[in-house]
Amino acid sequence: MNNDELMKLDNQLCFAFYACSREITKLYRPLLAELGLTYTQYITLLALWEQDNVSVKELGAKLLLDSGTLTPLLKKLESMGLLTRARDKSDERHLVVRLTMKGEQLREKASxxxxxxxxxxxxxxxxxxxxxxxxxxxxxxxxxxx
Amino acid sequence: MNNDELMKLDNQLCFAFYACSREITKLYRPLLAELGLTYTQYITLLALWEQDNVSVKELGAKLLLDSGTLTPLLKKLESMGLLTRARDKSDERHLVVRLTMKGEQLREKASxxxxxxxxxxxxxxxxxxxxxxxxxxxxxxxxxxx
DNA sequence: TCTATATAAATTGTATGCAATTAATTGGGT
DNA sequence: ACCCAATTAATTGCATACAATTTATATAGA
Incomplete structure (x- = not known):
């Protein structure tokens, strides 16, 4: 491929992924709306349904997101009554996320x-x-x- | 695959795409920083380098973005002196985007x-x-x- | 014990994405 | 000429992403 070809939008792997990722999110949107969730909230819950009682740090490692994204996201899920946020007694630097009954139960509806x-x-x-x-x-x- | 397997984060195509898309963006970031561009600004310019003199509508069709995203993005690129925004004389509903000399020249550096x-x-x-x-x-x- | 360093979350600021609404303009039909 | 539906951008509001900074806590070492 010459240089002109290399710079065409349709020849960019990055754009293919970027566009496809958003397109998949669009497929999810109506299904998740029934659950009252956004896409990021959904994958966060997927991670928690697999392993509960994790710190923001651990959750971030799984989702590849940092506290700047997760903190407001988790506060939102907390306000929806799906999880609790509490400092780890043995190390107050860690904030431990736990699903509530309501959060657990949502798994069925999401299955x-x-x-x-x-x-x-x-x-x-x-x-x-x-x-x-x-x-x-x-x-x-x-x-x-x- | 049973239902539990189907709900694991690592078995989601959506998450693979979502995470991969962001990872590719991370690879771009240092290269684009040298040009003073963000990733979205870069793909917008890729589209314009291929075809200049397009409306927001046409640009949005290529990038799969709507005016809500494009309007502030284009204003930013305009403020950077890379393009101009002007209403189409023959149909004032259309806003026509044109690369400036500076915008054209950036293509070389981006190649x-x-x-x-x-x-x-x-x-x-x-x-x-x-x-x-x-x-x-x-x-x-x-x-x-x- | 005291302090310097390291670690974890939260905060701040900028830049997206996108649904929903608004504003301006156009073209068709009367 | 006039009205109305359609079209296009812009705006508004909410939810991410993420770099950089700040705050609180823990721990190693003098």
């Missing part, structure tokens, strides 16, 4: 989301699986560089 | 960005090319659904 997401599209599960693997490989290669 | 991006990583160009194709296919399938 249909992954299944419903690509309903009505021409996308095959195998295709998704293979693509996800490749994306994760790329991710790990980029992480090594930074 | 090394795509090449330098994955330097120092273990990522092969063929890998990127194949992956981009797959992502674009997924994109088009999702667009059909909406």
């Amino acid at each position: 249909c989301v992954p299944v419903r997401l690509f309903e009505g599209t021409d996308v095959e599960p195998e295709e998704l699986f293979a693509l996800r693997k490749q994306v994760q490989t790329l991710m790990s290669k980029m992480s090594e560089a930074t | 090394c960005v795509p090449v330098r991006l994955f330097e120092g990583t273990d990522v092969e160009p063929e890998e990127l090319f194949a992956l981009r194709k797959q992502v674009q296919t997924l994109m088009s399938k999702m667009s059909e659904a909406t």
Whole structure:
């Protein structure tokens, strides 16, 4: 590819990912709206449903988000009654996040989301699986560089 | 995959894309900082370097962004002296965006960005090319659904 | 014990994204 | 010429992202 080609928008991997990521979020939006959640709130809960009782630091490591993003997000989820935020007694620097009963229960209602997401599209599960693997490989290669 | 597996964060295609997209942006950041640009400003300029003299509407169609995002972004680029914003004389509803000399010239300095991006990583160009194709296919399938 | 350093969250400031609304302009139909 | 629906940007409000700074706490070492 020559230099002109290399600079075309449609030839940028970055743009493909950037646009696709937002497009996927758009598929989620109506499903998550039924649960009263935004996309970021949803993936935060996915992480908590897998492992509860974690610090902001640990949560941030999983979601690749820092406290600047997580603090207001968690305060919002707290105000919605889905989780509690409390300092760790053994080390007051850590803030421990715990799901409430309501937060736990939301998992049931959310369990249909992954299944419903690509309903009505021409996308095959195998295709998704293979693509996800490749994306994760790329991710790990980029992480090594930074 | 059973339901528990389906709800794991690492099994979400959406999260893979979301995280990967932000990781790619991180690779860009130091390179674009040399040009004084953010990532969104950069892809906006990529679109304009390909086709100048476009309306906000047309630009938004290429970048998949609406006026709510583009208006402040374009005002910023205007204040940086990279482009001009003016109403179309033949239809005052349209706002036409034109690159300035300075905006045109920035293209030269930016031309090394795509090449330098994955330097120092273990990522092969063929890998990127194949992956981009797959992502674009997924994109088009999702667009059909909406 | 006292202090310097390290660590974790919160805060601040800037830049997106996007839904919903508003304002200005245009073109079709009467 | 006049009214009305459609079109395009801009605006408003809310929710992220993230760098940089600040605050509070913990710990190692003099």
